[in-house]
Amino acid sequence: VVGFDNERIGASESVKALAQTIGLPYRLAKSGVQLGHALATFSEKSLVLIDTTGYSPRRQRELGGLGEVLARHGCEAHLVLSTELREMELDGALEAFALVRPKTLSVSKIDQTIGLGGIYDATTRSKLPLMYLCNGRRVPEDIEPATASKTASLILGLQYN
Secondary structure, eight states, X not given: OEEOOOSSTTHHHHHHHHHHHTTOOOEEOSSHHXXXXXXXXXXXXXXXXXXXXXXXXXXXXXXXXXXHHHHHTTOOEEEXXXXXXXXXXXXXHHHXXXXXXXXXXXXXXXXXXXXXXXXHHHHHHHOOOEEEEEOSSSTTTTEEEOOHHHHHHHHHTSSOO
16 A cells, blocks of 8 residues: 555555555655655555545646556556535546546445435546445445446435445
């Protein structure tokens, strides 16, 4: 696990604690160069998770730089967006995070949102396959695969979070 959120107070500590809890090695990267070093350190690993929470869609230069670092190291990006985003925010986030070239989309905060039509909006606008639904803070208990029946039930309001 690599922490790459240098702005939120306590962000790196919480990701480090989570990594330790589930028995994974952790590195903190405060720049693209340090991210490259961390990825090189984990080059023998089959999966490296990079926490970029806090990256603002308005910081295009940094997102472009992140995309370049990930591409240089052969990494795939997987975008996680909150179901709380309104239409304008969703469109802006999808446009900005396209610079990172995500392969999939997952949605979070299902437990905090009443109307879940944003799941449909996010998947149709991004044209990315929906992979996971995140319905709480417990990892991994509150993360589940985004099956067609579960997703449709949530969008249509037939199943509540």
